[in-house]
């Protein structure tokens with residue numbers, strides 16, 4: 001009962017033919033477990049790093065921990081030794097079999113609940129903490145699910161691809177600052193815990209990793225989240241454009257006019273299908289009615305009144321963005337299409 005994972009740190013490079021099959025790992029030439037790149041199956045094997053993650057998560061004997069993607073259980077076994085309970089969500093049945101076997105060898109079965117499902121498609125039971133080396137391909141929607149899913153938890157300690165973690169940690173003005181950081185920072189605080197080398201995984205991935213800790217804020221701005229997500233999607237659609245340029249795009253103006261249903265611009269509401277219009281083409285505004293043109297002026301007037309017409313979204317604080325959204329909403333301008341239900345996973349899939 002060494003706690004050693006059921007394979008050696010070896011794999012057959014020649015078997016790597018891209019997306020589906022990746023590598024074979026072996027234990028004593030018997031147990032064979034294929035690891036799939038498409039499922040982000042890079043197992044963290046360095047015990048020193050596993051211990052640091054558990055320690056920095058602050059898990060204690062009364063805690064229920066949610067672990068996404070336990071794999072063969074390297075982190076799970078460490079968590080089970082300190083937590084009251086671990087709920088592990090793993091999509092791959094083969095992993096679940098290995099995990100079950102290892103955990104029962106250690107006599108820790110009673111503390112573990114396994115949910116063999118896709119973490120993005122299943123409900124989570126109540127938990128105090130999240131601690132996980134997640135599949136990197138689902139980082140955005142999973143973090144969105146955790147922070148906007150209505151859960152109450154102390155913190156989420158997550159191993160992420162280093163570049164992704166840097167984007168999440170970025171502040172306004174940093175080159176990596178993007179819509180995901182803006183949205184997550186509305187409701188949560190994020191701290192960098194440590195960097196982890198690609199050499200600490202089996203098989204070795206192409207990228208380095210970082211551990212971050214996400215804590216939900218106790219006070220969240222009073223804003224309609226559907227409006228906020230749709231608004232940041234508009235602002236960050238082309239994050240290096242000025243807001244003036246973004247809100248002058250014909251397509252965007254027509255879309256917002258149709259969504260906002262403002263009576264003063266009635267004559268053009270529903271007349272211009274935003275799908276038929278291209279982005280810029282300032283000179284072709286002549287084709288459009290006076291309603292849509294004066295609506296554009298209204299948008300620009302609001303940007304000017306906020307002093308933000310020449311600003312790029314990636315340089316704005318959440319406070320400035322919230323202020324701008326409140327000005328638009330007060331003027332009856334809406335961003336969220338109420339006829340379409342919000343799918344958090346889809347909305348963050350590409351952030």
Ligand SMILES: C[S@@+](CC[C@H](N)C(=O)[O-])C[C@H]1O[C@@H](n2cnc3c(N)ncnc32)[C@H](O)[C@@H]1O
Nearest residue numbers: 042043044069070071090091092118119133135
């Ligand atoms: C990066 S590996 C981590 C394994 C283990 N935690 C470790 O550190 O050794 C990610 C794990 O997530 C699982 N996985 C991939 N997509 C998933 C999903 N959508 N829901 C739940 N688990 C998933 C994979 O099968 C894999 O076991």
